[in-house]
Amino acid sequence: MKKFSLADLNAVVAENGASNAGGWIRVGCDTGGVAAGAEKVYRVLKEEVEKAGLSVRVIRVGSLGFSFADPLVEIQVEGMPRILYGQMTEEVARRVVPEHVLGKRLLDGHVVATRERGQKLNGKVTHVLVKDTGSPTGKTEELAFSSLIEKLQSGGVDGQIQVVKALDMGIYGRGVVLQVLPSAVTYTHVLTQDLPLIKQRTLMEGQVVEDLLCKDKDKQVRIVLRNCGSVDPESLEDCLCHRGYQALKKVLFESTPEKVIEELKASGLRGRGGAGFPTWLKWKLTRESEADPDKTGINQRYVICNADEGDPGAFMDRSVLESDPHAVLEGMIIAGYAMGASKGYFYIRAEYPLAIARVQKAIDQAREAGLLGDNILGGNFSFEAKVRLGAGAFVCGEETALIASIEGKRGSPSPRPPYPSVRGLWGRPTAINNVETLANVPAILDRGGAWYAQYGTEKSRGTKVFAVTGKVRHAQLVEVPMGVSLREIVFDICGGVFDDRDIKAVQTGGPSGGVIPENHLDTPVSYESLQQLGSIMGSGGMLIMDQNDCMVDVAKFYLKFCMDESCGKCAPCRVGGYQMLQLLDKISRGRGGEEDIIQIMRICQGMQKASLCALGQTAPNPVLSTLRYFEPEYRAYIEGGTSYARKMAKMLAGGGAVQEG
Amino acid sequence: MTTETDVCENVYQYVEKWKDEEGNLIMILHAIQNQYGYVPREVAMKLSELLGVKLARIYEVITFYHYFRLHPPGKHNVSVCLGTACYLKGAATLLTEVKNRLGVQEGETTADRKYHLDVVRCIGCCGMSPAMVVDGETHGKVKTSDLDGILNVKAQKESL
Numbered sequence: 001m002k003k004f005s006l007a008d009l010n011a012v013v014a015e016n017g018a019s020n021a022g023g024w025i026r027v028g029c030d031t032g033g034v035a036a037g038a039e040k041v042y043r044v045l046k047e048e049v050e051k052a053g054l055s056v057r058v059i060r061v062g063s064l065g066f067s068f069a070d071p072l073v074e075i076q077v078e079g080m081p082r083i084l085y086g087q088m089t090e091e092v093a094r095r096v097v098p099e100h101v102l103g104k105r106l107l108d109g110h111v112v113a114t115r116e117r118g119q120k121l122n123g124k125v126t127h128v129l130v131k132d133t134g135s136p137t138g139k140t141e142e143l144a145f146s147s148l149i150e151k152l153q154s155g156g157v158d159g160q161i162q163v164v165k166a167l168d169m170g171i172y173g174r175g176v177v178l179q180v181l182p183s184a185v186t187y188t189h190v191l192t193q194d195l196p197l198i199k200q201r202t203l204m205e206g207q208v209v210e211d212l213l214c215k216d217k218d219k220q221v222r223i224v225l226r227n228c229g230s231v232d233p234e235s236l237e238d239c240l241c242h243r244g245y246q247a248l249k250k251v252l253f254e255s256t257p258e259k260v261i262e263e264l265k266a267s268g269l270r271g272r273g274g275a276g277f278p279t280w281l282k283w284k285l286t287r288e289s290e291a292d293p294d295k296t297g298i299n300q301r302y303v304i305c306n307a308d309e310g311d312p313g314a315f316m317d318r319s320v321l322e323s324d325p326h327a328v329l330e331g332m333i334i335a336g337y338a339m340g341a342s343k344g345y346f347y348i349r350a351e352y353p354l355a356i357a358r359v360q361k362a363i364d365q366a367r368e369a370g371l372l373g374d375n376i377l378g379g380n381f382s383f384e385a386k387v388r389l390g391a392g393a394f395v396c397g398e399e400t401a402l403i404a405s406i407e408g409k410r411g412s413p414s415p416r417p418p419y420p421s422v423r424g425l426w427g428r429p430t431a432i433n434n435v436e437t438l439a440n441v442p443a444i445l446d447r448g449g450a451w452y453a454q455y456g457t458e459k460s461r462g463t464k465v466f467a468v469t470g471k472v473r474h475a476q477l478v479e480v481p482m483g484v485s486l487r488e489i490v491f492d493i494c495g496g497v498f499d500d501r502d503i504k505a506v507q508t509g510g511p512s513g514g515v516i517p518e519n520h521l522d523t524p525v526s527y528e529s530l531q532q533l534g535s536i537m538g539s540g541g542m543l544i545m546d547q548n549d550c551m552v553d554v555a556k557f558y559l560k561f562c563m564d565e566s567c568g569k570c571a572p573c574r575v576g577g578y579q580m581l582q583l584l585d586k587i588s589r590g591r592g593g594e595e596d597i598i599q600i601m602r603i604c605q606g607m608q609k610a611s612l613c614a615l616g617q618t619a620p621n622p623v624l625s626t627l628r629y630f631e632p633e634y635r636a637y638i639e640g641g642t643s644y645a646r647k648m649a650k651m652l653a654g655g656g657a658v659q660e661g
Numbered sequence: 662m663t664t665e666t667d668v669c670e671n672v673y674q675y676v677e678k679w680k681d682e683e684g685n686l687i688m689i690l691h692a693i694q695n696q697y698g699y700v701p702r703e704v705a706m707k708l709s710e711l712l713g714v715k716l717a718r719i720y721e722v723i724t725f726y727h728y729f730r731l732h733p734p735g736k737h738n739v740s741v742c743l744g745t746a747c748y749l750k751g752a753a754t755l756l757t758e759v760k761n762r763l764g765v766q767e768g769e770t771t772a773d774r775k776y777h778l779d780v781v782r783c784i785g786c787c788g789m790s791p792a793m794v795v796d797g798e799t800h801g802k803v804k805t806s807d808l809d810g811i812l813n814v815k816a817q818k819e820s821l
Contacts, residue, residue: 031784031785031786031799032785032786032788032789032801034799035786035789035792035799035800035801036789036801067787067788067789068788070788070789309785310782310783311783312743312744312745312746312747312748312782312783313744313745313746313783313787314783314785314787315783315785315786315787315788318785319785345684350691350728351781351783351784351785352785386682388684388687388688389687389688389691390687390726390728391687391690391691391726391727391728391729392726392727392728392729393725393726393727394782405687406684406687407684408684408685408686408687408714408718408722409718409721409722410721410722410725410726411725411726426683467787469745469746469787469788469790470745470746470749470750471749471750475746475787475788475790476788507745510745541745541787543745543746543749545749549749557745557748558745561782564782565782567725653753653754653757654754
């Protein structure tokens with residue numbers, strides 16, 4: 001590919017838009033999808049399409065977000081509504097071409113329905129999706145499922161309108177749910193007596209039945225994840241057709257670094273790695289710091305993309321890097337322009353080989369096309385990006401430790417000030433931004449800071465991506481505007497706790513965060529509100545816990561993690577953390593006493609006040625949080641002694657969801 | 662068995678590729694570990710000589726980061742994920758079962774050098790917890806009954 005000039009960029013976009021006409025099949029090939037078998041599904045689909053001589057494009061995309069239904073396949077072909085299938089096996093994939101593409105019939109039991117709820121019918125109904133989503137009281141309603149399908153199909157509509165069971169509707173606890181396609185008009189709490197009306201009004205007359213109509217809007221707003229699952233992450237052309245590098249073009253030729261920083265300020269974007277520092281301010285401070293010339297004589301500043309994502313249970317950054325690496329790269333180049341940096345590094349943890357490969361490929365493609373390197377798009381700005389790997393150290397997610405790691409040293413943090421924006425990598429001003437923060441940047445510059453600021457709350461603008469996992473019914477990636485409540489995320493979007501169990505707590509912020517009990521779940525998500533509850537936003541990992549999870553065990557788990565990962569440099573963390581772990585262990589073996597709780601609180605205070613970096617300062621959070629909301633569980637161990645401890649240990653060993661077989 | 666010269670040859674290659682790149686030490690160590698499965702002492706010494714970095718500094722880095730190994734690994738690498746999502750879904754029990762079957766603790770290799778067991782903290786497959794990786798292949802929603810299949814398939818493939 002030759003290097004682009006401005007005109008070339010526009011031409012490619014125009015050309016490629018046209019060639020998408022024949023229809024497409026997208027297979028979700030991120031690490032989760034591949035682990036579930038997506039590569040095999042991709043090969044089968046490609047084979048079948050070729051065999052049938054069709055002009056349908058079969059492409060690999062990144063994460064479609066619905067991890068619980070991996071492998072995922074999305075299909076758009078003529079004569080059929082756009083459909084997302086989940087839990088696709090090789091056998092089911094073989095049926096796609098003959099049944100869906102050629103036969104125009106949906107595959108029963110695999111559709112993951114759209115979350116857009118149409119409010120009126122636009123055109124004839126072609127397909128009906130049905131699912132029994134259970135009732136809020138836990139009892140299923142009086143409706144025999146098979147007879148429902150029979151009733152819908154009998155009397156004139158059989159054969160013209162196909163009725164299939166859906167895999168998932170994105171609606172939970174509202175009885176039998178029906179969705180008609182292509183308009184996606186959705187009915188909830190459907191009873192047997194409603195069927196004749198639905199058949200007559202909706203299927204035959206094309207009218208909505210108001211009483212049953214679901215008016216809920218999709219709660220998710222996908223800004224960071226805007227292209228994840230639609231774009232081929234290994235194709236620059238495809239990215240360009242999804243507004244890739246449009247923001248960069250605008251920034252380089254119609255703006256100035258100061259204006260870019262102003263736009264970021266208007267957006268209210270705060271660091272998404274967890275600390276929530278205003279991004280515009282970090283860039284401004286880095287820009288204003290004096291830069292030393294490097295060996296080539298350039299006054300050098302650096303941008304670093306922190307892709308260390310060490311929080312166990314978090315996979316937002318991995319998903320974005322595997323699904324839309326060009327967006328993050330574009331964000332980094334824009335950041336470099338705004339702060340006067342001409343070099344950037346992606347620091348990616350070694351445990352993410354697919355993300356590493358895709359980012360490197362994106363860099364190579366961008367460089368070849370003149371979107372990276374000297375005189376980008378023929379303009380005056382030059383920027384170079386490289387990949388540097390982590391090596392299994394959680395502490396290297398901390399800014400100064402990350403810098404030390406790139407410099408080839410052990411990842412020990414350093415005291416701040418001086419902050420990296422003043423003296424960072426190789427002593428030069430450096431801005432370190434999280435993957436999610438950078439992925440937001442092109443969208444903000446493309447559509448304006450004010451557009452972004454319309455979402456979220458006053459102090460926490462925009463959206464946040466959460467990876468909801470643990471004892472949740474449907475583990476997935478969720479992106480919501482700040483201000484949506486925890487309850488909405490866990491229950492409305494992710495289906496609540498699996499097996500309809502009772503929720504105990506939601507854990508946010510990973511090993512630096514805390515637990516939020518059931519009675520606080522209506523709290524809107526924002527940096528401030530989570531802090532007030534004794535937790536933090538963190539990078540976005542959200543673990544759901546049920547009544548079988550022991551809070552003392554959870555606190556011990558996180559503390560042990562922090563101690564394994566502690567760099568050992570400062571005594572409060574090295575000694576304090578270790579001693580606290582010993583005390584927790586003593587308590588969980590039924591040998592603890594009241595004085596141990598007092599001692600634990602003292603150590604927590606010491607670590608919070610005196611540790612060198614955030615690892616040590618926040619390691620006490622899970623302990624403090626579980627003590628705040630679940631102190632009775634600690635008491636139970638103290639009063640119950642060793643016999644209680646033995647009982648609990650047995651329950652924990654057997655109570656996890658690993659099935660014996 | 663690679664000879665002294667073979668060892669040096671490879672190291673020269675990596676250093677040649679990376680010598681003008683800033684921040685190259687960890688990248689070179691990754692290349693070495695990818696090739697040998699660990700960082701042999703002779704290689705570390707050669708690297709120290711070629712890069713002009715004190716051997717103590719190189720060992721500082723190798724011993725600090727969990728990823729790098731000082732001893733040869735087993736033929737098959739088994740990594741059980743102990744991230745929070747996997748832990749909540751019973752990964753600790755799974756790990757105990759794997760330990761029992763292989764007869765080793767985490768970080769150890771079986772006596773016949775066939776299997777090496779490690780614990781990882783989150784590979785990002787939280788949607789399919791509990792997860793484990795065997796020879797680079799990820800297995801999700803692992804039940805104890807799956808373990809025989811997962812562990813033995815590898816051994817059988819070899820004897821063919």
